[in-house]
Amino acid sequence: DIQMTQSPSSVSASVGDRVTITCRASQGISSWLAWYQQKPGKAPKLLIYAASSLQSGVPSRFSGSGSGTDFTLTISSLQPEDFATYYCQQANKELTFGGGTKVEIK
Amino acid sequence: QVQLVESGGGVVQPGGSLRLSCAASGFTFSSYGMHWVRQAPGKGLEWVAFIRYDGSNKYYADSVKGRFTISRDNSKNTLYLQMNSLRAEDTAVYYCAKDLGQQLASYYMDVWGKGTTVTVSS
Numbered sequence: 001d002i003q004m005t006q007s008p009s010s011v012s013a014s015v016g017d018r019v020t021i022t023c024r025a026s027q028g029i030s031s032w033l034a035w036y037q038q039k040p041g042k043a044p045k046l047l048i049y050a051a052s053s054l055q056s057g058v059p060s061r062f063s064g065s066g067s068g069t070d071f072t073l074t075i076s077s078l079q080p081e082d083f084a085t086y087y088c089q090q091a092n093k094e095l096t097f098g099g100g101t102k103v104e105i106k
Numbered sequence: 107q108v109q110l111v112e113s114g115g116g117v118v119q120p121g122g123s124l125r126l127s128c129a130a131s132g133f134t135f136s137s138y139g140m141h142w143v144r145q146a147p148g149k150g151l152e153w154v155a156f157i158r159y160d161g162s163n164k165y166y167a168d169s170v171k172g173r174f175t176i177s178r179d180n181s182k183n184t185l186y187l188q189m190n191s192l193r194a195e196d197t198a199v200y201y202c203a204k205d206l207g208q209q210l211a212s213y214y215m216d217v218w219g220k221g222t223t224v225t226v227s228s
Contacts, residue, residue, distance in 0.1 A: 044201075046206070046214060046216045049216075050212075087150065087151055089215075091213035
């Protein structure tokens with residue numbers, strides 16, 4: 001199985017901050033990567049697919065980059081509604097998710 | 107609007123069985139692959155199974171292979187997950203999710219239901 005390792009596991013940030021979350025795959029997955037946002041008690045929401053494609057309706061402050069084994073999700077200016085847990089997911093072989101990164105209010 | 111509604115969750119004893127359903131509306135169900143994803147209490151997301159738009163191919167996580175069966179009825183716009191030989195570690199919220207790709211699977215999930223809770227306990 002391909003293991004997905006996210007870092008950090010949590011981050012404290014303020015509104016307006018730039019936040020970067022990384023995801024590393026245990027083997028190369030080309031650009032087969034997605035990012036999801038999940039708020040407590042809610043279903044996940046697709047933000048980014050194919051490593052850098054913004055899902056329809058998602059604000060442009062979210063961006064994704066990377067290929068191979070190293071990927072990044074960036075929130076350019078954190079908004080109050082962005083406090084949530086973020087997961088990466090590889091779509092290359094048997095699908096797997098990262099462990100999640102909780103973005104908390106500083 | 108595009109909607110997925112899961113049902114069938116509940117409390118079941120270890121070794122028991124349960125069948126989950128996911129009713130789809132607002133899109134052409136028969137044109138999209140579908141996934142089941144679960145989340146144990148306080149834990150992260152775990153992909154469970156995928157079925158192609160026409161039911162011709164099915165894929166499973168190793169943790170459920172041989173115990174769970176994914177299926178669909180395109181005439182009823184409904185996705186199913188038959189769960190047998192349930193274990194305590196299967197306790198989770200189970201989500202159905204629509205694949206982003208039409209016919210050609212993308213393995214990304216763009217629409218999710220609200221989930222149904224399965225508790226395996228004696």
